[in-house]
Amino acid sequence: MSESPAFFIRDLPIHGSLILAPLSGYNDQPFRRLCLEFGAALVYTGLLSASAILYGSRRSDEMLRFHPDEHPLACQLFGSDEAILEKAARTVEALDIDVLDFNMGCAQPKIVKGGYGAALLKDPAQIGRIVTRLVNTVHVPVTGKIRLGWDAESRNYLEVAHILEDSGAAMIAVHGRTADQKYTGRADWDAIAEVKQAVDIPVLASGDVKRAADITRIQAHTGCDGVMIGRAAIGNPWLFQRRDLPDVPWAERAPVILEHLRRMVDFHGEAQGHRRFRKHLRRYLTNTDINRHQRRAFLQCEDFGTFVTLLENLAGI
Ligand SMILES: Cc1cc2nc3c(=O)[nH]c(=O)nc-3n(C[C@H](O)[C@H](O)[C@H](O)COP(=O)(O)O)c2cc1C
Numbered sequence: 001m002s003e004s005p006a007f008f009i010r011d012l013p014i015h016g017s018l019i020l021a022p023l024s025g026y027n028d029q030p031f032r033r034l035c036l037e038f039g040a041a042l043v044y045t046g047l048l049s050a051s052a053i054l055y056g057s058r059r060s061d062e063m064l065r066f067h068p069d070e071h072p073l074a075c076q077l078f079g080s081d082e083a084i085l086e087k088a089a090r091t092v093e094a095l096d097i098d099v100l101d102f103n104m105g106c107a108q109p110k111i112v113k114g115g116y117g118a119a120l121l122k123d124p125a126q127i128g129r130i131v132t133r134l135v136n137t138v139h140v141p142v143t144g145k146i147r148l149g150w151d152a153e154s155r156n157y158l159e160v161a162h163i164l165e166d167s168g169a170a171m172i173a174v175h176g177r178t179a180d181q182k183y184t185g186r187a188d189w190d191a192i193a194e195v196k197q198a199v200d201i202p203v204l205a206s207g208d209v210k211r212a213a214d215i216t217r218i219q220a221h222t223g224c225d226g227v228m229i230g231r232a233a234i235g236n237p238w239l240f241q242r243r244d245l246p247d248v249p250w251a252e253r254a255p256v257i258l259e260h261l262r263r264m265v266d267f268h269g270e271a272q273g274h275r276r277f278r279k280h281l282r283r284y285l286t287n288t289d290i291n292r293h294q295r296r297a298f299l300q301c302e303d304f305g306t307f308v309t310l311l312e313n314l315a316g317i
Contacts, residue, residue, distance in 0.1 A: 006041065007202045007225040010141040010170040012072060012098055014202075014226065016041030018215065018240050021173075021206055021230035022076050022101070022145065026279070029067050030263035034256075035233060039240035041226065042072045047103045047117070050079030050088035065267075066095055074099035074143065078106060080115045080126065082133045093138045099171075100138050102131060104160070105147045107179040118179035121150050121160060128163045135168035143171040145206075148191050151180035157191055158198050165199045173204035173228060193222040204228050212242040235283020246287040254311050257284050265304055274302050290314065 005013035020027065020035040024046030032043040045063060052060040066073060075097040079085045089100055104127060106117030113119075120127050127144075134142045144164045149155035155178060164172050174195050176187035187207025196203040205218050206228035215227050229239055236245045237256070260280060265273035278299055285295055294314065301307045 009042075009099055009143065009202060012141055014041050014072065017219070017226045018242075019173075019204055019226045019228045020044060020233055020240075021228035022046050022074075022103075023230055023234070024106075026234055028063070028264070028267065028276070029065060029070065030260060030267050031280070032070055032073070033067055033263070034237050034260055035240060036070065038237040040229075040233075040237075042074060042099070043070065044074045044101060045076050047076050047078045047106055047111075048088075048092075050077050050081070050085045053077075053088040053091055054084060064092065064095055066097070068096075072098040074101045076101040076103050076145065078103040078111065078116045080120060080130070082130055085130060086133055086137045089134050089137050093140055097140060099141050099143055100134060101143045101145055101173075102134060102169075103145055105145045105175050105179075107147070107182050112179065118147050118150065121147065121156065121179065122154070124156060124160050124163050127160060128167045131164055131167035131169050141170035142168065143173065144169050145173040145175065147175050148178050148188060151178050154178075155191070157195055161195045161199050161203075165201050169201065171202045171204065171225075172199065173206055175228075176205070176207040189218055189221045192218075192224060196223050196225075202226065206230060211244045212239065215239075215242060235280055235286065245283075250288060250314065253284060253288075254314070257281065258308065258311060260284075261304070261307060270303065274304075274307075 003015060005015050006017045007014050018040055020040045020043040022044035027046045035043055048060055048063055075092045077088055103117050104120045111117040146160055148157045161172055174192045176189055176192045192205045202225035204226040205222045205224040209215055209218055209227055209229050210232045218227055233239055238248050261277050264277045268276055298310055
């Protein structure tokens, strides 16, 4: 790669500033590879339970099946027990990942009830202990993804950012909402800019990048080293080329849809591949002239051959 890197995660060069955000339920191997091919400079797994990795659950085994082309790759763990996290970190490091990321942002009830994810924002000292342990365990850079705090009364993002940096974290990704907000309200880009000002390690901005123009806006607003693209990447990998879906003609979309499905069927098997592809497909089909009946036929399709025929029938739209 000839161009000079946009930034480094410790000693890992990152060639570009657009990053696929961790999206549990979407970021499987086929989607991550597709986003890399479209220009994502780094891709994340969705969050993986450190304890599930240790007891070798089927779900985490599948989530840990990486492709040799999937680089640079950040593998995200969640947990709160330092010893368990240490063991899980060793396991995933052996799988040729580039970055080990620690989740402090997930606000799902089942995660925070266990004291994991965003619940850790209530205990910054524990964050420091965990990240120090991870940094001392693995050779790859350790990074963290945070929200702004637990709720409006406890927005401790600057304290947490300093603790992460002091514990040896090599980068911080900031989703500009509190845990309490879940996905409501607007992401606070001013707060992300404050984090960028406060630390010397790279900072990624996350939240409400919906279209190509938002990428430029959030970069200018926060001064961040990179921009995470989350929900808006679903059904629109072209966003990594700073293109909005309405500007991508059907003739260009159709082969990408087919290739994405083909890889999902290869990876997950025919039935699961089709089932899991539907949530991507719904997005791919937006801003098209496809009618209700055609859409339904697509979304109910369960075999690859029929899907190809459906796509061919739409060649003219
Ligand atoms: C379906 C879904 C799954 C997500 N899974 C994760 C996850 O596993 N780990 C994580 O740190 N953040 C996760 N997030 C948060 C995103 O990475 C991102 O910070 C957030 O969606 C805001 O960015 P966006 O507006 O670009 O989507 C998830 C978000 C969504 C919508």
